[in-house]
Amino acid sequence: MAELPPIAEAARRHDPDRFLCTLFAPPAKREAQWVLIAFNHEIARAREAATNPMAALIRLQWWRDAVEEARSGAPVRKHEVAEPLAAAIRAGALDPDDLLGMIDAREAETEEEMPSRGALLAYLRGTAGGYAVTSGRALGASPDSLPALQSLGAAYGMAGLLRSIPAMAMRGRSLLPADMLAERGLTPADAARDPRQKGIAAVAQALAAEGLGLLPPRRPGGAAALPGVLARRDLTRMARSGFDPAEPPRPRGLGDRLAMFWAGLRG
Incomplete structure (x- = not known):
């Protein structure tokens, strides 16, 4: 197997799911997708890498600049990411307004808690949803397919x-909505301290069902839509009774990979 370019290797290391999806993109457009993955990783880790919310905002501003x-x-x-990102923007391969929107959406992570279900959905539409729109636009998706993406x-x-609930708890954080936790007599601090507490699984299952409802009835075509295959499989498992949000997520199995490969081959 040929050695991957550094930006592709970074994409595969930091986000193997989305990297696998890029293999079904036209070869000439894969590099921009790898740059997008690396950029998304950098802004996603702004809060994790910072010692406080203000430092995270400074990191996000660095990428905005x-x-x-x-x-x-x-x-x-x-x-190592800013240089190929600039090249992709100047070549017209990535839309700077889309990238700025992704950065803006990450500011929600600098808050102490996610206040409500509505705030969570807005955050997801701006972050992972913004990524999907940026990816789709870079791959030539039609404008009318972007809302579904x-x-x-x-x-x-x-x-x-x-999937990240256990890892977030290890860092003393939770992004579960405060209003949904309050309905069960819990707070985000409770969820961060111990995600095994009674009631947290019910919140997670309700959010998984909410996530399934976000999936469009007809999945758009193209590599930008392939993460939806994994989303449906993950959320279906999580929406079932017996899902334990405190358990570390299992590694991707053969079934997940085959499902995505089959969807990718079908276009």
Whole structure:
């Protein structure tokens, strides 16, 4: 197997699900998809890598400035992702407005808690949904397919959020909606402290069902829509009684990979 370019290797390491989807994109457009994955990883880890919310906002502003500078033709920042990102923007392969929208949506992660179910859905539509729209636009998706891609991306983001509950708890955080937790006598701090507490599984199952409802009746075609295959499989498992949100997620199995390969081959 040929050695991958550095940006592709970074995409595969940080986001193997979406990297696998890029293999079904036209070869000439894969590099921009890898850049998008790497960029998304950088802004997604802004809060995790920062010591406090203000530091996270500064990291997000750094990326906002990098996008604007790439659009304006200013000198490119020396960074392993900022440099290929600038090249993709200047080549017209990635839309800077879409990228800025993804950054803006990440600011919700700097808050102490996710206040409501509605706030969570808005966050998912802007983050994972924004990624799906940006990816689809870069691959030539028709404008009328973008709303479906955004909903599909939000569903994938919901599955990812639920899969991350144990890892978030280890960092003392929770993005489960405060209003849904309050209905069960819990707070986000309770969920962060111990996701095994009674009531948290019910919240997670309800959110999984909500995520399934985000999936469009007809999945759009193209590589940008392939994460929806994994979202449906993940959320279906999570919506069942017996789902334990405190258990670390299982690694991707053969069934998941075959389902996505089959969907990719069918276009």
